[in-house]
Amino acid sequence: MDPLRQPETAMSSDAALRAYVPVQGADVRAEGVSLSFRGARPAHVLDAVNLSIRPREVVALIGPNGCGKSTLLRVLGGLIPADTGRVLIDGEPVTGPDPRVGVVFQEPRLLPWQTAEDNVRFPMQLAGWSKARQAARSEDLLGLVGLREHAGARPGTLSGGTRQRVAIARALALEPSLLLLDEPFSALDALTRERFNAELLRLWERTGTSIVLVTHSIPEAVFLADRVVVLSPRPARVLAEIAVDLPRPRRLADMDSALVSSLAADVRAHLVDTTDDSIAMEEARLAAAAGLPPGVVPARRHAETEPGTPAWFDPFRPEGPE
Amino acid sequence: MSAARRPGTRRLAASVWPIALSLAVFLIVWQLIVFVSGFQSFVLPGPLTVAERFVRAWADGMMWPHFSTTLLEVLLGFALGSVVALVAGIGLARSRLAERLLSPYLVAAQATPVLALAPLIALWFGTGLFSKLIICTLIVFFPVAIATMVGIRSVDKRLLEMARSFRASSWQIITRIEVPAALPAILGGLRVGITLAVIGAIVGEWAGGDSGLGVLINIARGSLFDTPLMFAALMTLALMGISLYLVMLAIERRLVGER
Numbered sequence: 001m002d003p004l005r006q007p008e009t010a011m012s013s014d015a016a017l018r019a020y021v022p023v024q025g026a027d028v029r030a031e032g033v034s035l036s037f038r039g040a041r042p043a044h045v046l047d048a049v050n051l052s053i054r055p056r057e058v059v060a061l062i063g064p065n066g067c068g069k070s071t072l073l074r075v076l077g078g079l080i081p082a083d084t085g086r087v088l089i090d091g092e093p094v095t096g097p098d099p100r101v102g103v104v105f106q107e108p109r110l111l112p113w114q115t116a117e118d119n120v121r122f123p124m125q126l127a128g129w130s131k132a133r134q135a136a137r138s139e140d141l142l143g144l145v146g147l148r149e150h151a152g153a154r155p156g157t158l159s160g161g162t163r164q165r166v167a168i169a170r171a172l173a174l175e176p177s178l179l180l181l182d183e184p185f186s187a188l189d190a191l192t193r194e195r196f197n198a199e200l201l202r203l204w205e206r207t208g209t210s211i212v213l214v215t216h217s218i219p220e221a222v223f224l225a226d227r228v229v230v231l232s233p234r235p236a237r238v239l240a241e242i243a244v245d246l247p248r249p250r251r252l253a254d255m256d257s258a259l260v261s262s263l264a265a266d267v268r269a270h271l272v273d274t275t276d277d278s279i280a281m282e283e284a285r286l287a288a289a290a291g292l293p294p295g296v297v298p299a300r301r302h303a304e305t306e307p308g309t310p311a312w313f314d315p316f317r318p319e320g321p322e
Numbered sequence: 323m324s325a326a327r328r329p330g331t332r333r334l335a336a337s338v339w340p341i342a343l344s345l346a347v348f349l350i351v352w353q354l355i356v357f358v359s360g361f362q363s364f365v366l367p368g369p370l371t372v373a374e375r376f377v378r379a380w381a382d383g384m385m386w387p388h389f390s391t392t393l394l395e396v397l398l399g400f401a402l403g404s405v406v407a408l409v410a411g412i413g414l415a416r417s418r419l420a421e422r423l424l425s426p427y428l429v430a431a432q433a434t435p436v437l438a439l440a441p442l443i444a445l446w447f448g449t450g451l452f453s454k455l456i457i458c459t460l461i462v463f464f465p466v467a468i469a470t471m472v473g474i475r476s477v478d479k480r481l482l483e484m485a486r487s488f489r490a491s492s493w494q495i496i497t498r499i500e501v502p503a504a505l506p507a508i509l510g511g512l513r514v515g516i517t518l519a520v521i522g523a524i525v526g527e528w529a530g531g532d533s534g535l536g537v538l539i540n541i542a543r544g545s546l547f548d549t550p551l552m553f554a555a556l557m558t559l560a561l562m563g564i565s566l567y568l569v570m571l572a573i574e575r576r577l578v579g580e581r
């Protein structure tokens with residue numbers, strides 16, 4: 001097979017999938033989760049967010065820029081503790097980075113000095129798996145995302161979409177029952193992105209995880225999710241939950257149906273008074289607070305542009321948050 | 323791998339002839355200065371005189387013990403200094419408090435010339451290998467520690483969060499993310515460090531000692547009045563420094579060249 005064509009083919013090969021054992025999807029509950037950032041730029045980000053995700057459900061979070069979607073995802077995965085409220089997975093509280101959760105970030109976040117396969121093995125190495133178990137699992141995972149041929153490639157030589165597949169395989173490494181995806185395909189062009197969404201659904205059918213997915217795209221949310229959760233501008237609250245009763249398996253061709261259009265309109269109606277304007281207003285407020293005319297972004301100070309600069313090279317550096 | 327190496331070899335071949343040319347020009351100009359000025363060979367020996375003395379000093383076994391003493395001091399001193407600096411650099415990178423507490427001493431240690439400290443170190447620790455190792459450590463420490471600290475500080479925070487999401491321990495974050503990610507910076511610091519270690523060993527030998535190329539230079543000048551031998555020792559030292567630098571460079575290429 002022409003290796004350059006490989007990224008264009010389907011994510012999964014049937015031979016690989018037969019060996020793949022699905023997990024039991026997680027039952028997730030967020031109960032009254034609130035969170036504020038303190039420090040240099042204090043912000044109230046999450047305001048008593050309640051969510052519940054049934055086993056194997058796909059939930060899409062949608063909301064204006066900067067409203068707290070990524071932060072909510074981090075709280076669900078135990079990367080940041082909530083100020084108040086709690087997150088339960090299968091009834092057990094999440095107290096820190098959680099073995100039952102796999103996270104796919106907005107950027108692939110691969111280790112550039114390691115091959116695709118070593119990147120997939122990374123979580124297994126951290127968990128102290130035997131070499132043989134690592135090899136078997138990484139082979140299954142690379143097959144699952146259609147990347148067996150690229151096992152030995154460095155991330156730098158792979159396309160953006162292929163890198164994100166490696167990141168997805170890595171997130172699935174320790175057999176999580178909940179997969180969190182933060183705008184996973186937002187860096188891809190529109191057509192590639194549609195295809196990746198279709199592949200993500202096939203992958204989900206095979207792995208059996210519950211999924212919480214952040215997206216900016218209404219059609220994407222409707223296509224992927226069983227339920228779309230609309231969040232308010234910061235601080236994020238749940239404004240509406242819209243059930244998507246489209247049959248599965250779904251195809252991209254189904255996306256033009258009248259039902260899809262009416263669902264998308266429903267989501268948009270809840271978003272309508274919250275989007276772009278509120279972001280512009282927030283920026284104007286920040287600029288005004290810094291004493292600048294509207295539209296002027298405050299300049300960064302010299303010392304902030306070099307994060308690694310030792311203190312004694314710049315005794316006038318302001319105390320930053322650590 | 324071989325496809326990546328071949329253009330490298332060609333580039334190496336292409337870079338050899340300008341070096342050979344500049345070396346030839348240097349030797350000719352040197353010989354011309356000696357020829358035109360008529361300096362005696364105890365002031366400025368010509369390249370042929372030096373080459374002859376160099377070969378004789380190696381052939382009759384005079385150079386070897388001094389060479390091996392200095393090489394041992396450099397290698398051990400560099401290893402010791404690098405290990406201490408690496409550990410300190412990691413500590414400084416991870417703790418602002420450690421940085422605040424230690425930075426005045428680091429700067430003071432760096433601002434005080436090692437040359438001026440050497441007699442004191444010889445007084446306290448004698449004129450054996452140990453005092454040379456201390457001097458090498460002092461001189462190697464700063465660039466390696468700073469390179470390590472800056473390298474680790476500038477590691478992408480998003481990679482750290484990714485590792486944390488897979489429940490990496492602090493030790494795993496250091497060994498699997500921070501040090502590998504900072505490796506290009508650390509190796510850059512080590513490359514500077516290895517040449518400084520040579521300086522440290524010679525400074526140590528000048529402060530006292532009975533073997534080593536620095537000692538040989540002193541003997542050749544002070545008691546033997548053998549200026550060509552001085553030049554031969556100098557040449558040995560230069561070749562040692564260059565070789566060590568090239569070895570470090572090769573290690574660097576091997577470890578991070580493909581990034």
Ligand SMILES: Nc1ncnc2c1ncn2[C@@H]1O[C@H](COP(=O)(O)OP(=O)(O)O)[C@@H](O)[C@H]1O
Pocket residue numbers: 037038041043045064065066067068069070071072234
């Ligand atoms: N570590 C942090 N410290 C302070 N403020 C933060 C931090 N992370 C995010 N924020 C702020 O919290 C808000 C929500 O951020 P985020 O969850 O990333 O939004 P989004 O919905 O776009 O993913 C933003 O206003 C952002 O500036």
Ligand SMILES: [Mg+2]
Pocket residue numbers: 069070071182
């Ligand atoms: Mg975000």
